[in-house]
Amino acid sequence: MKISRRNLLAAAGVAPLATRLATATAAAPAAGGPRTAVTTLNGRSLPFVVKEGVKEFHLVAGEIEHEFAPGTKIRAWGYNGSTPGPTIEAVEGDRVRILVTNNLPEHTSIHWHGILLPNGMDGVGGLTQPHIEPGETWAYEFTLRQHGTHMYHPHADEVVQLANGMMGLFIVHPRDPSIGAVDRDFAFLLHNWAVHPGTWRPDPSVMTEFDLWTFNSRVFPAIEPLVVRRGQRVRIRVGNLSMHEHPIHLHGYRLDITGGDGGRWPRAAWRTEVTEIVGVGQMRDIEFTADEPGDWALHCHKPHHTMNAMGHGIPNSVGVDTSEVDERLRAMLPGYMSTGRNGMAEHVEHTAMGHMPGPENTLPMMGGEGPFGNLEMGGMFTVVKVRDRLPDGYADPGWYQHPPGTQARRVETPAEDRK
């Protein structure tokens, strides 16, 4: 089914407001002062206007068209036309006013996850405020009394609204720019999606068996790489609004875990890890100094979270010799291919080459091609690209060219290959 973005925006009433925002807000996203702006993977920060000393942001909730990766689009719910919504960046001490317009077909509210604020601004529909009904615009206003990595998400019909992708990052920079200063400041949210193969709307009834695992609502290979110049101090802010915990692992570096849900930790509380588990509803700040160039994998260490949709509980084909019946099966089922006897890698070969077409609007469970072959990844996977030189700024510099003698090499081939 074709989903028309224009139709969706129009239906959600987003388009006029988006236009209004674009014309009313000339200010580019900024953290203020010399601070390093946050790079939201595949995303952006939310513009604001200053009115009588108050930074005013405007979030518009509505139905959107969202693409996880080329070939898979869904009808999701988000803010300002995207999931996750734009990142709100402000500075400790700022007075912020956040207007929330509800263009959803049902009521909503926004909870400012981890932000210290008056109870009436906490955004729990029915508890701290009436719900924001469709068509209404409400204002949340409070002063930021902390700094750290935080999130926002609905606290109304949460199962549906979170499952549909309503979430965003809320990053409060320290008033003192020297605190936690980094050269590159990346941020993304972890999430899971039940978009069953062949469908185009998330299924909120699913609790554990999800189809897609995302960084900022994207799956590999559509997740942007984290491009870093060698020697830079890098922070990766990770928030988890999925239903599972995720051990986030970066290759090649020892990571300083410098902050969590309560904000930046004292130096003495930092931990050194290579994998940091980010629990449900938690945030973590991960920092390192990019002193080793290369293409370094960054991913959730649960193997199924670096895959896209796959069958759960289907008979395992590894080690199964089906040659006796393959020919008859192909006669009965034209196009039938038995794969997986020697593992799933051959399956990736077939799907990558288009031999085995899959369901509409569905990504193969693994994909992505690297400089040396199939990456056989999906879901929560991307690459931190550390380079000595970045002539095009932070645009994707391509694959890493390994200096001679720094790469694994084949030392033996099977006897039959030698012949």
Added chain:
Amino acid sequence: MKPTEIALLGAALLLAGCATPSLPQLHAQTQELRAQRSVVATGASRLATELAQPLDADRAVRVALLNNPAVRATLAQLQAAQGDLYDALRPANPTVDLASLDAAGGVTRVVWSVSQPLLDLLFTSYRRRHGELAMREAQQHVADQLLRLERDVRQAWLQHAAATLRLRVAQRAAEAAELAARLSQSYHAAGNISELQWRAEQSLASEAQLQLAAREAGELNTRTPLLDLLGLKHDQQGLSFDERLILPAAMSPDIAALATQALQQRLDLAAQSAALEIAQRESRHSRRWRWLPGAELRIGSERETGQATLTGPGATLQLPLPNTGAGRIARAAALVEVRAAELAAQQLAVQNRIAQDGALLAIAGRSFDVHARKLLEVNQRMLELTAEQHNFMLIGSFELLAARRRQIDGSDLWIDAIESWWRAFNDLSYESGTALPVPATAAYVSAEDLP
């Protein structure tokens, strides 16, 4: 079916289409009908020609008319009717009495007479008409039996063809189940599925084999009645059947018109009308002649030795007393009631059956178009989608094979729909006394066309 190729049916239809024929016409038609049978009965080469090709429905009808023993018996009824007509057209033979009486003294008296029943002579015209009606009734009855045979052959052929296709379906389903069982054995041997899962697939395969055996029996059970109708033995050499069915085509016959037509053209109704007319004539005749139950004319001569010869006519008259003929009249009147009631009941049944067959044809047509055709398309699409899921390892091979089995099983409903349509078509065609036109641009479905 070409009428020229079906001589007997052609003759039967000729009879059906005639208005009240004259006596010579009746004779000619009867002879024609019997001659056709005689020709085809001796035409062994014609039968061989028909059997040289797989029997489709039309060819099966031709073979039945050539070869069915019941057709011979049916046509013999015509001969019997002709004999009856011969008798009816002739008055009773005269009676000759001759006596030679000796008395004492050498006296001999010779007496002779010739007598003829008077009423027989008076009723010549009545008997003639009666005979014509009886002959007509017999012809119509025979022709109706031939048309009924045609319908029966078509239905039997249809049942057999459908059963054969269902057998092919079961063979495919059994193969799919067997493949799944063998695949499951491989999975179990590799240590990837439990014995329970393996046995479950084996169980399904066994069930499919049982279903296949039931279908084989089903094919046999429909084959034997068809062979009976064709007059062929079960081991007839070279016999083969066309396993294709013609796909139904859209048609909306005017049921009211067909019902009206049936009342005019149905041969069994015509035969019953003739029987009623006979009964009515008999009833009238009984009433008209009740006071003259019997009469005889006689001419005789008597001569005695030495005496003059006495010659002269005589007459005998049966008196209508004490039996006034009331019983005969009542019986004849009752027979009229019986025949009229039988005719009315048959007319009612015919109209009801036509209405039913018309409705069944419409239902079968709808089922075929709306459901069976769609089911086939949907099942095909479902299998494609399932294959796509299998390609992406979203489901396993057993689920894919199960989808294939579902698709195969869905063919049964498709065959059911086609069979139902043709059954209704054949019945309506016979019931209405009209050969409904078979779709000219008919497409066939064979086992190869089934999923």
